[in-house]
Amino acid sequence: MTLAENSGRRRTRRGGGAPPEKRKVDYRHLRNPFPPMSVFSDDRIAAIHEAALDVLERLGIKVLLPAARDAYKAGGATVHDDTEMVHIGREIVEAALASAPRSIPVRGAVRDRDITLELGNLVFQPGAGAPHATDLERGRRPGTDRDFRELVQLTQHFDVLHMVPPLIEPQDVPMHLRHYTTLDAQLSLSDKVPFIFSRGTPQVTQSFEMLRDFRGLSDAEFTATSHCYTIINTNSPRTLDIPMAQGLMDFAKAGQVSIVTPFTLMGAMAPITVAGAMTLSHAEALAAITLTQLVRPGAPVCYGTFTSNVDMKSGAPAFGTPEHFKASLAAGQLARFIGLPWRCASGSAANLGDVQAANETQFGTWGCLLAGATVVIHAAGWLEGGLTVSYEKLITDLEVLQMVAELCAETPAQDADIGLAALEEVQPGGHFFGAAHTMERYQTAFYEPLIGDLSNFGTWQERGGIDTTTRATGLWKQILADPTGPTVDPDALSRLRADIRTRSDAGGAPPES
DSSP, X not given: OOHXXXXXXXXXHHHTTSOOOOOOOOOSSEEOOSOOOOSSOHHHHHHHHHHHHHIIIIXXXXXOOHHHHHHHHHTTOEEXXXXXXXEOOHHHHHHHHHHSOSEEEXXXXXXXXXXXXXXXXXXXXXXXXXXXXXXXTTOSEEOOHHHHHHHHHHHHHOTTOOBOOOOBOOTTSOHHHHHHHHHHXXXXXXXXXXXXXXXXXXXXXXXXXXXXXXXXXXXXXXXXXXXXXXXXXXXXXXXXXXXHHHHHHHHHXXXXXXXXXXXXXXXXXXXXXXXXXXXXXXXXXXXXXXXXXXXXXXXXXXXXXXXXXXXXXXXXXXXXXXXXXXXXXXXXXXXXXXXXXEEEEOOOOOSSSSHHHHHHHHHHHHHHHHHTOSEEEXXXXXEGGGXXXXXXXXXXXXXXXXXXXXXXXXXXXXXXXXXHHHHHHSOTTOOSTTXXXXXXXXXXXXXXXXXXXXXXXXXXXXTTXXXXXXXXXXXXXXXXXXXXXXXXXXXXXXXXXXXXXHXXXXXXXXXXX
16 A cells, blocks of 8 residues: 555545645754753854864874965965975864855756755754665666666655755766766756766866756856866864865855865764864864855855764764764764754664664754754765665655754644634533534644554554655655756756766766875
C-alpha cells in the first residue's frame, strides 16, 4: 500500500469521501524559532576568540597557495615563503570581520527559491560529499551520474531542503568532466541554489560561466549578487591547501558564497576537549574569512564548523554525540560573537539507516537548531560518517525536518483558536470529534506525516505490516517515477548542453591541487 493510500484512508475515516483540503504550509522561508542555547559563559567565548587570534598571530597557519600568501602579505600579514607559514595580526582579522556581510542574499532560479543567509534564518541541506549511494533495492555502490541526478530530484521535491549540495560523487564521470555533469543536473532538475566544487580556477571559472549564461546574466549582474556557493574545508590542524585557498579567492572575486568549514575532530586533528577543538576551528575559519575579505572587501562568506569527536577505541569519526552537540553550541556562540551567518552540520556514523542512525542524526540536528545555525548540512540521508547517502534515510530524516519546519510557523491563539464555543458545546464526559470547531478545522489542523503510519496495530497488520524504511523506499521510487521538476527554458538548456559538449571535446578542465 502506498503512502497516498494510507493517508487517504485515514482522512476518509474522519471526514467521508470529500476531497481533503490542503494544509497551507511554507517550508521555503524558515526562521529558527528556538532561543539560542549556550555551552560556555560569555567570558569563555571571548577567551576562545582571543586564543584563536593568538594562534593566527603567533603560531600562524600554513598556506600552500603562493597567490594566497601574496594576498595575506599585501594585507599586512607576516609571510615566510620558505615554510609557507602565514602569521595574521589580530587587527587584520578584525578588519576582515568588519567588512564581511551580516546578511547574504543568494538567488535561486526563481525568486521564491531565493534564500538569505543571516543569523536567525534557517536553511536545510541533505547529506553531501559522499563517495557512495545506497538504497534497499540496489544496495551500497560507488556513486554514479544516475545517483547524483536522482538525489537532485529528491532534493528538489521537498521544500524543506533549500540548497542543492554535492550529494554524492558521480564516479563514473572523469574528474575533468565531472563539474559539467553535476552542474547540468542541478540546473536542469532543480531551481534551488546550486553548489560548485572548488577544484581549481579552470573548473570554477567554467562553472560560473555556464551558470551565468544559463540564467541569462551579464558579467556585472552575476558578480553583483550571489547565485551559487561552495564549501571550503581547511586541512586541520592549521593548513589551507591549494584548491581550498584558490576557491576562497575565486568565489570572493566573483561575489559568490564561500561557506568556510574546518573539520576538526576532537582527539584526532584537533585537541581532545570541546574548548580546544573549537579554538582551532575558530582560528582556521577566521584565517579563511580573512582571505576572502583581503581579496574583495564585502565578499559573501559564511562562518562554519564541523566539529565532533572520534571513537578513541578505533579512531573512527563519531557524530550525533554529546560532544558534537556541545561543539555546535559553542560554534553558535562564536558566530554570534563575530556576527556572521554560519553553517553547522548534523550526520551519523551508523552503517545503515537503523535506530542508531536516526538517533544520531536527530540529536545532531537539534544541536544545530539550538545553536542557532543558519545552514544545517547533512540533515537528511547521511550515513557512515559521510561515506554514503541513503535514499531511505533521506526520506525518513525529512519527516523530522518537516516537523521542525512546522515549529517555525506561527501557532495562532486568536479567540476562535482558543475555542470557548467548543468548550460550551461539548458537555462533561463528551468528546470533540463532532464539534463544530473540530469539523471546521480537522482536515488542516494537524501535520500529516510524510512517511509515518498512525494507524493502530491491527489496521497496520491488515495492510501488510510494512515498516517505515520499506515505506520510504516506496516514496522515493514514487517521486522519481513522477518527479516534480522545475520549469526550465528549453533554449537555455540546449545552449548549456551544447556548451558542455564543446568544452568536453576541448578536453574539459582537470582539477588542480
